[in-house]
Amino acid sequence: MVGITDEALLDPQDPRGKMAVKIKLTTKPDPINSAGAVGKPGKPGKSGIKYVRWGRTTCPSGAQIVYKGLIGGGYYLNQGGGVDYLCLPSSPKYDKYKDGGQNSGYMYGADYQISTFNPFKKNLDDHHAPCVVCFVKSRASMLMMPARNDCPSGWTEEYHGYLMTAYRSHKKQHNFICVDVDAESYSGSKAKKHGALLYFVEGVCNSLPCRPYVDGRELTCAVCTK
Numbered sequence: 001m002v003g004i005t006d007e008a009l010l011d012p013q014d015p016r017g018k019m020a021v022k023i024k025l026t027t028k029p030d031p032i033n034s035a036g037a038v039g040k041p042g043k044p045g046k047s048g049i050k051y052v053r054w055g056r057t058t059c060p061s062g063a064q065i066v067y068k069g070l071i072g073g074g075y076y077l078n079q080g081g082g083v084d085y086l087c088l089p090s091s092p093k094y095d096k097y098k099d100g101g102q103n104s105g106y107m108y109g110a111d112y113q114i115s116t117f118n119p120f121k122k123n124l125d126d127h128h129a130p131c132v133v134c135f136v137k138s139r140a141s142m143l144m145m146p147a148r149n150d151c152p153s154g155w156t157e158e159y160h161g162y163l164m165t166a167y168r169s170h171k172k173q174h175n176f177i178c179v180d181v182d183a184e185s186y187s188g189s190k191a192k193k194h195g196a197l198l199y200f201v202e203g204v205c206n207s208l209p210c211r212p213y214v215d216g217r218e219l220t221c222a223v224c225t226k
Contacts, residue, residue: 048137049225052087053159055183059134060158068132070186071110073196076172081105085177085196087131108195112183117200117218119162120183127185129198134158139225144178147203147213151224160222163201176201178221 050066053059057068072088074081082105112124136158145151149160161181166174179198205215 047140048135049139049142050133050135051142051158051223051225052177053132053134053180053223054085054087054164054177055129055131055161055179056159057130057132057184057186059132062138063134063136063158066133066135068130071129071131071177071196071198072107073110073174074172075106075108075195076166076170076197078106079171081172083173083175085110085174087133109186109193110196110198111194112185113167113197113199119181119218122183122185124183124185128187129179130184130186136225141226143224143226145222145224146176146178147219147221149181149220149222151222155224155226158223158225160220163219163221164198165201166197167199170197172196176221178223 054071059065067087067089069087069089071085073085074083086107088107088109110129111126112129113126114120115125118125139156143151143155146163151157159178159180161179161183163176164179165176166172174196177198200218202216202218203210203213205213
């Protein structure tokens with residue numbers, strides 16, 4: 001960094017007179033851009049990947065439970081609000097709040113709607129749907145494979161199941177999630193208090209190529225890591 005000192009020197013040899021001034025330039029270290037001493041290398045960061053196992057309360061072998069809870073989402077007849085299903089923890093923790101209804105978005109629990117087709121081992125129609133967030137330390141990427149109940153070559157299957165989402169003609173739109181093939185209910189509950197709803201997803205031949213897709217057939221899914 002080049003700086004100007006406070007020192008002004010008179011030069012008697014300068015033809016412009018005694019008031020001619022020489023500026024003395026000095027070099028000063030830049031405290032901001034100067035490189036300091038190089039420290040020791042830090043510890044490598046933890047690798048790993050997290051994913052949600054929709055419809056279950058336990059993680060597959062080799063995965064750690066981060067937390068478990070229940071599936072939440074927007075009310076099936078509302079148009080506003082979020083479109084994601086969320087895995088809500090069993091025990092919420094609040095900061096500042098005002099009880100009672102404000103001008104707010106709402107969160108509802110999600111129920112299975114499977115009265116016309118139930119591939120699960122248990123009768124889960126109208127039951128609340130659970131979820132668990134899982135962490136796999138040894139892998140770094142996650143893929144939700146739609147329309148397949150297996151994983152691509154080189155990937156590890158965490159679980160497989162069925163694609164589920166909101167009903168096609170309801171006002172509320174939701175994203176697609178992969179619900180485990182061996183789904184459970186939340187705390188054994190059954191209460192017909194519809195909030196967010198989960199329906200199976202069927203292929204439609206108007207735009208999908210049939211075959212290999214089959215019109216009206218429930219689509220599978222798999223969650224894969226690598």
